[in-house]
Amino acid sequence: MSQASTEQTVSLAQSLSDSTVDKIVAKYAMKEVLGSDGGPFMTLVSHMPMAQGTVGKVRIFEGGPLNKLVTCSIVVPQIFLDSHMLYGFMPSDSAVPHFTLDSVKAGEQFAFHLDLTPRVDLGAHTNYMNQVFWPLTEQFDAAEAIEGIEHAHISPRQRAIMSPWMLVHRASEDAFKNLFPHVDGYLNYWYGLVERGIDSPISATDLVNRDKANRAAIFSPEIDPVWGRIEGLIGKQAGEQLRAILRGE
Template sequence: MSLPAALCERTVETTTAAYDLAVAVDLELTGELSPDPVGRLRVLCGDPLAKVVTVDLVVPPIGLDSHMIFAFLPGDSAIPHFTLDSVAANGYFAMHLDLIPRTDLAVSLDYLDAAFLPLTPSLEAAWRIEGVSPAAVGPRQRAMMSPWMVVCRATESAFGELGGTVAEYLRHWLTLVDKGVPPVDIDLAARDRVNRANLFSPRVDPVWAQVTRLLGAEQAERVRGELLS
């Protein structure tokens, strides 16, 4: 198993064990130009989570080994969503790790301090790892994530060290799920719908054009639909 696949699988296993998740969807994804499987879509469900969506895309001919996890809380919960993208492509490794805010952090200081401030030492330590460098992500996408996002490229050894950062973020997120966060005075479900529509919009994230080229429009929309619903 590759480093990116193993990292995501450990993360899924930890979350599944914590909440006794059950598989609701397990679907092979095929290539647009070939009937051979190029990936897998899984959806796992169990209280108190709404769903965990995992997408694996492994295409050796184009050097792609990509594994994504998005763990969602219910729409009316203030607890951040958890996301991890773990990738090897054409000789480099990349990662996107974050907790997705459910409210405007600038006007929700108690929420910020509880949900995100404890991640600061882990964030700072991650950027000190030799071989970790910032990924090219524009301000438009960054505006939809948190300031504690780790989005980077890494050497193989640095990527291995980043596994510790993922474990620390996951432990903190599981604590938030279990203990809760300070309340916020907004329509959480309405904000979540809009936020997810933007996060997973092809207008915002160019990765959807690549996924569509690989899987075709129908399968790409099936994957995106699981992330939106």
């Protein structure tokens, strides 16, 4: 593969994440929370011998109806990794789902994860499911039909703590490009939920408690093995600090 092609494919994963972040920040006039040095909230430094120095950053934005928007980018050319994650967190006492997107280029293959994180148990609250998630079905089915994608292997435990409308796939470059409109589809649908609001079937206290428990599971190294690989790259202390931010601590 030529250097020009490598740069193109590496930038494609970042462009999807960055453009989505820019849209959310602009939509809600969010402001970035900077680190003590005036830069990103966290700078991620490699703990691997083959990659020295800074390999990533964590950015936090606040404002509007969101609690915060958290992004994490890790780029390590030495191991052919270009990974970008964003999570748009609603307040803990809100019934509106959180929005998340992972956009990754690893070696010759792309991968993505796109979802709205439920705020209540869908099986026990079918009215909530029908109101909040069922309208996403057409968009979900269209994304699932993209030629050149295949389901990524994740555990049943990981699926159980997200939504059944989660998209998590590996993709060819062409398929990954075809994903962009579907990310916008999920994003625009989420905007509507944020702006209309949702009547919660459970109390504010129960929403807060469930959100805390659900986020602890989503970002648990025991449930998601990616955290072990991340800590091997950026160190245990930075990995725990990042998870604490994502848990809302």
